[in-house]
Amino acid sequence: MSSTLTARTDLRAISGRETGSDYLVSMEDIGKVYPNGTVAVQNVNLHAGEGEFLSFVGPSGCGKSTIFNMIAGLTAHTSGQLSVLGTSPKEARKQNEIAFVFQEHTLLPWEKLIDNVTLPLTLRGVSKKERIREGERVLELVGLKDHMKVLPRQLSGGMKMRVSIARALISRPKLLLMDEPFGALDEITRQSLQDELLNIWQQERKMTVLFITHNVFEAVFLSTRVVVMTPRPGKISEIIDIPIPYPRSEDYRSMPEFGSNVHKVSEAIKH
Numbered sequence: 001m002s003s004t005l006t007a008r009t010d011l012r013a014i015s016g017r018e019t020g021s022d023y024l025v026s027m028e029d030i031g032k033v034y035p036n037g038t039v040a041v042q043n044v045n046l047h048a049g050e051g052e053f054l055s056f057v058g059p060s061g062c063g064k065s066t067i068f069n070m071i072a073g074l075t076a077h078t079s080g081q082l083s084v085l086g087t088s089p090k091e092a093r094k095q096n097e098i099a100f101v102f103q104e105h106t107l108l109p110w111e112k113l114i115d116n117v118t119l120p121l122t123l124r125g126v127s128k129k130e131r132i133r134e135g136e137r138v139l140e141l142v143g144l145k146d147h148m149k150v151l152p153r154q155l156s157g158g159m160k161m162r163v164s165i166a167r168a169l170i171s172r173p174k175l176l177l178m179d180e181p182f183g184a185l186d187e188i189t190r191q192s193l194q195d196e197l198l199n200i201w202q203q204e205r206k207m208t209v210l211f212i213t214h215n216v217f218e219a220v221f222l223s224t225r226v227v228v229m230t231p232r233p234g235k236i237s238e239i240i241d242i243p244i245p246y247p248r249s250e251d252y253r254s255m256p257e258f259g260s261n262v263h264k265v266s267e268a269i270k271h
């Protein structure tokens with residue numbers, strides 16, 4: 001076992017964030033075999049604490065989305081022990097404390113932004129007054145409060161992604177799962193959304209983010225730890241601490257520490 005597999009950054013020291021002692025996600029020897037016999041992941045051991053930002057990198061098909069779907073209670077693991085927010089993934093999902101953001105924005109084209117972002121509250125029967133208050137709060141967080149009444153088609157790709165993030169935040173999730181959210185965006189938009197996501201994560205002090213990306217630069221810019229996976233059947237080969245303090249400014253992207261961490265993660269992916 002690699003020594004970095006068990007290493008753990010002192011999150012409080014690098015981010016100034018409060019951290020809890022309990023794990024939000026605990027995966028012990030997790031495996032997943034799909035009904036057609038595909039062994040997607042094997043022997044996955046991972047613990048994510050409150051307030052962490054973990055990115056998952058690895059070759060296509062190594063089981064990253066499968067891991068997220070198991071954590072979200074959308075597909076069952078077939079071996080090992082998985083606990084999310086201290087209970088089973090399905091139970092955790094019912095508590096509305098897990099939110100998902102995908103690469104595709106999945107907004108309702110005929111609904112104004114305010115109605116799109118408040119949809120999870122509408123489905124739960126929350127009053128209109130509270131929906132509007134919470135909708136304004138999250139649209140403000142993503143810098144779109146002035147666009148409450150517009151339709152999704154009037155927005156750029158980056159703005160649509162901001163709306164998806166706002167909708168995910170409306171339930172004040174403890175755990176935010178993001179599956180390649182910025183994969184379809186141009187580099188400039190992508191970097192500005194990375195900055196915004198870190199700002200939001202710093203404000204929502206206890207929220208844990210799990211983030212899938214194919215982009216090593218993005219993983220190193222955002223994360224407290226980077227989880228590196230092997231080709232299928234996916235296993236975790238290394239978990240690399242990124243012990244650079246937050247807030248991480250634009251300058252971080254040109255610092256030697258950034259380059260050396262990118263190199264470390266890139267090397268880990270090759271082995």
Ligand SMILES: Nc1ncnc2c1ncn2[C@@H]1O[C@H](COP(=O)(O)OP(=O)(O)OP(=O)(O)O)[C@@H](O)[C@H]1O
Nearest residue numbers: 034036038040059060061062063064065066067232
């Ligand atoms: N419902 C399913 N039934 C059978 N096999 C599946 C199913 N979903 C995924 N797989 C297979 O499981 C493996 C892992 O897939 P998964 O989508 O989790 O990988 P990934 O790392 O997220 O890939 P990518 O980076 O390309 O999105 C792949 O071989 C995939 O074909």
